[in-house]
Amino acid sequence: MGREAIDEQAVLQYLSMDFIIGYKLRRAQLAVFQDFIDTFAELKLRPAEFAVIANIAANPGQKQAAIAETLGIKPANLVALIDGLEGRGLAERRRGDADRRTHSLFLTETGERFVDEMYAVWRGHEQRLIERLGGEAERDRLIGLLDRLLEGAVVSG
Amino acid sequence: MGREAIDEQAVLQYLSMDFIIGYKLRRAQLAVFQDFIDTFAELKLRPAEFAVIANIAANPGQKQAAIAETLGIKPANLVALIDGLEGRGLAERRRGDADRRTHSLFLTETGERFVDEMYAVWRGHEQRLIERLGGEAERDRLIGLLDRLLEGAVVSG
Numbered sequence: 001m002g003r004e005a006i007d008e009q010a011v012l013q014y015l016s017m018d019f020i021i022g023y024k025l026r027r028a029q030l031a032v033f034q035d036f037i038d039t040f041a042e043l044k045l046r047p048a049e050f051a052v053i054a055n056i057a058a059n060p061g062q063k064q065a066a067i068a069e070t071l072g073i074k075p076a077n078l079v080a081l082i083d084g085l086e087g088r089g090l091a092e093r094r095r096g097d098a099d100r101r102t103h104s105l106f107l108t109e110t111g112e113r114f115v116d117e118m119y120a121v122w123r124g125h126e127q128r129l130i131e132r133l134g135g136e137a138e139r140d141r142l143i144g145l146l147d148r149l150l151e152g153a154v155v156s157g
Numbered sequence: 158m159g160r161e162a163i164d165e166q167a168v169l170q171y172l173s174m175d176f177i178i179g180y181k182l183r184r185a186q187l188a189v190f191q192d193f194i195d196t197f198a199e200l201k202l203r204p205a206e207f208a209v210i211a212n213i214a215a216n217p218g219q220k221q222a223a224i225a226e227t228l229g230i231k232p233a234n235l236v237a238l239i240d241g242l243e244g245r246g247l248a249e250r251r252r253g254d255a256d257r258r259t260h261s262l263f264l265t266e267t268g269e270r271f272v273d274e275m276y277a278v279w280r281g282h283e284q285r286l287i288e289r290l291g292g293e294a295e296r297d298r299l300i301g302l303l304d305r306l307l308e309g310a311v312v313s314g
Contacts, residue, residue, distance in 0.1 A: 017211060017228075019300060021286045022193055022204060025186040027229060028303040031310035032179040047179060054174060071174075072184060129178045132309035133302060143176060145290060145299045146185040152289035153188035 021149075032129060039125040045118065048073060052081055053107070056091055057115045061104045064093075090114050178306075189286060196282040202275065205230060209238055210264070213248055214272045218261045221250075247271050 017023045036047050045053075051071050056062065068078045082105065085091040090111035093103040107115065130139045174180045193204050202210075208228050213219065225235045239262065242248040247268035250260040264272065287296045 017208060019296075021283065021290075021296065021299065022186070022189040023208060024300055024303045024307075025182065025189055026204070028306045029179070029182040029186045030229065031307050032182055035310065036179055047183070051174060051180060072187065126178065128309075129306065133178075133305050138302060138305075139176075139178065141298065142178065142302045143181055145295060145302070146181045148290050148295075149185045149286065150181075150188050152285075153192065 035128065036125055040118075040121060043114075043118065043121060048077075048081060049085065050118065050122070052078070052085065053090065053111070053115060053118065056105050056107055057112075060106050061094075064103050064105060067105065085111075192285065193282055196278060197275075200271075200275065200278060205234075205238060206242065207275065207279070209235070209242065210247065210268065210272060210275065213262045213264055214269075217263050218251075221260055221262060224262065242268075 033047050036050070040046070040050070048071075052067060052073075055067050055070060059066075064078060064082065065075065067073070068075045071078075073081070082091060082093065086093065089108055092106055092108055094106060095103055130136055133139050133142060190204055193207070197203070197207070205228075209224060209230075212224050212227060216223075221235060221239065222232065224230070225232045228235075230238070239248060239250065243250065246265055249263055249265055251263060252260055287293055290296050290299060
């Protein structure tokens, strides 16, 4: 092997993935998203679609670029995602006067009814996560720690 | 709009993404991975590659299937990832006797030297995250909360 036993031990300890923040975050995020996807299987809704619909519901008439910015979604990905929501009759683009990129986004009436159902389903998912964490105080603690990671982040690109 | 003001208010409150666990987890995970990618730009190492190298270093001779299982990487993705590491001369597959799928994985000598450098670079990244969180006690608290989300997860597929 070419390593002394003590070095090997140090490597094993340091490379234990169990205390690596990014690794643990990713595993937890995948587990939570899997629960979300399973929960929303019948409504055929993925997490990014949920976020976009929630964002349009909270801010009717918002521009695509603003939603991409708020949610950290690449504009090209957002276009495809909104195409999908439009195809399902849940959302609609209304064209800006001059610049075609300044489409404003609205929910359709079907979309507004969908939001109510979406929210009811989502509550079950979120409640399950809160129970796993041990309660709302622990949920708040988790959100606070994640906010610290986000506040310190350098936004690149 | 077709909604009473009070309903609208409730929707706005509930759909505020700031308290949605999965959304916040995803944003924090992306920010941490971006820091990782920026930190490792010179070594051209992505988080999944880091995890695989660390895993081989900790368990030389491990089978591909075991690593895929441990790290939650799809076997097809792991094959492509290991192809890349092999192409860079960092890792090598040694063929199993009977079943070609049972390749065992080892670091090359170049790979063993790379691990030392990788770990040195990684320390800076991880230390930065710990400082953002407020210290090692907060890091441990975060890991503990993420473990609760993982322990309660139903493994599907």
